């Protein structure tokens with residue numbers, strides 16, 4: 001165990017010291033923060049400045065409680081027109097009968113003004129209309145767009161981090177094999193310690209990345225205010241994402257080590273890993289599809305199958321409400337698959353890593369004693 | 370005492386080289402505590418394969434390796450020092466950190482490893498390079514780092530595969546001194562080399578391996594005794610046909626006749642030579658290790 005921790009520590013220290021890691025982390029943080037603020041910057045305003053000329057203020061606040069309204073009074077229509085053209089106000093109500101705007105009125109504001117105006121006039125005439133009661137009999141769709149947004153960001157982050165860390169595992173294995181350092185290492189530590197240390201070390205770096213993204217993402221979502229649109233259960237989702245990331249990473253990293261140990265040169269890493277990158281791509285594509293259709297048959301079925309479940313299930317969990325038992329079954333399957341794949345990867349690694357030279361065939365390695 | 374007993378290893382054919390190859394064919398030898406053991410043999414004789422099996426990097430098909438009578442396992446190997454034939458270091462890691470890392474892997478405490486690294490860097494003349502990345506060092510200096518990696522944990526057995534190749538004469542002496550020091554401390558040292566004069570100078574015992582078998586082993590003096598020394602006689606301007614009937618061969622260099630022979634009655638040869646002309650040289654040549662080697666693997 002001590003050997004494993006020493007190997008892991010070396011991996012972490014080596015990476016933490018590189019400029020690449022620190023810069024990569026900073027860039028990710030900035031990107032995630034930008035994504036969290038984007039809806040705020042790009043999306044429609046939800047505060048309006050309105051003006052009146054010889055009119056009563058309309059009770060807009062009661063009709064749209066989430067929006068902020070600010071009112072100004074103008075002495076005459078000319079002053080109001082000037083303010084509209086200068087962009088000081090979004091709209092001005094004149095004589096309670098017309099609205100001045102700069103170009104087409106903002107859709108939401110237009111509807112709001114019309115309906116509140118109608119209501120006020122009817123009320124004054126003694127007609128009172130009870131507002132329609134809205135009742136959903138389908139799924140709770142209040143948070144749909146927020147959920148989709150979170151799911152899309154999540155699928156990208158999971159994909160980038162898993163494929164990035166998994167490539168590092170393979171490259172590290174090949175570095176040690178190609179330079180024959182393994183020969184000294186394996187006369188001191190057991191193969192499982194060496195491989196385990198590498199996987200644990202690079203996985204820890206992946207987790208550091210993941211936690212940074214989550215903290216920066218949630219932090220800037222709260223700062224920008226879009227967190228108010230988030231569905232309930234975010235802490236649970238965060239915990240689930242971390243667990244799924246670890247499980248998915250372990251699965252793919254074990255395979256990366258196995259495939260990587262077949263070659264002795266860095267240039268061969270890409271081609272020997274092709275089957276693995278394909279597997280991750282499939283998981284990514286299905287997960288991406290699931291952001292849009294999280295309850296469809298494809299997403300639902302694939303979210304049970306290891307290793308795809310490690311990306312599809314967290315995305316489904318973000319995009320919709322997944323019953324707990326479904327998550328439990330899917331995670332159970334993955335928990336069974338991971339040790340099997342780890343054992344398989346360690347076996348291949350142990351047999352192949354000292355056989356330098358030409359690229360080995362997986363079948364030959366399996367058959368050899 | 371390290372005992373290598375009847376090791377056999379066969380490499381199965383691969384698509385690139387379809388014939389199977391017997392690398393070790395029942396090699397046996399022992400190395401005593403404090404003994405410097407020179408492992409020599411032609412290219413492909415099986416030296417590296419033997420050392421890899423001792424280090425557990427390869428598995429033998431049969432045979433055993435034991436230390437003080439017990440078969441060795443991973444726990445023992447952690448206390449060995451090993452310098453593989455194909456050198457391997459983390460190119461981007463700093464010299465000092467690299468040595469310390471391997472010391473830690475061998476189970477040393479952080480404080481002990483720091484001290485051992487300082488001492489080794491000093492001994493090997495690398496103190497100034499401590500914070501340089503390995504890739505910035507010349508090949509010979511990288512080799513010194515490799516040696517430091519093998520020595521850092523004060524190993525109880527040293528296995529070095531061609532440690533002297535690629536070193537300048539000064540580095541050879543520095544390395545030889547370090548090894549002799551360890552050896553005097555009771556550590557058995559096994560190293561392979563093609564520099565036979567060096568082996569002859571440094572080693573208490575020599576093992577000559579050929580085609581996977583130990584064909585001669587023992588002290589250099591012992592091997593010499595087994596190998597009859599060659600008699601060399603130089604006679605100035607002798608009567609023609611003076612050596613007729615004597616064993617050996619005569620070469621003529623100007624008016625000097627040089628007779629070389631092994632075996633035969635040396636006193637009779639001397640009498641004949643004195644009668645034939647002026648004897649300039651008469652003596653048994655010590656066979657060099659190179660002679661012994663060539664004889665043994667022939």
Ligand SMILES: Nc1ncnc2c1ncn2[C@@H]1O[C@H](COP(=O)(O)OP(=O)(O)OP(=O)(O)O)[C@@H](O)[C@H]1O
Pocket residue numbers: 380381390391392410411412413414415416417418419454
């Ligand atoms: N991995 C391998 N696969 C197939 N054959 C091998 C392998 N390793 C060694 N051999 C063969 O085993 C024999 C012994 O090789 P070994 O490397 O032990 O020789 P050596 O005595 O160290 O030679 P050198 O002085 O050239 O280093 C050689 O014929 C070699 O071709």
Ligand SMILES: [Mg+2]
Pocket residue numbers: 416417418454530
């Ligand atoms: Mg060799």
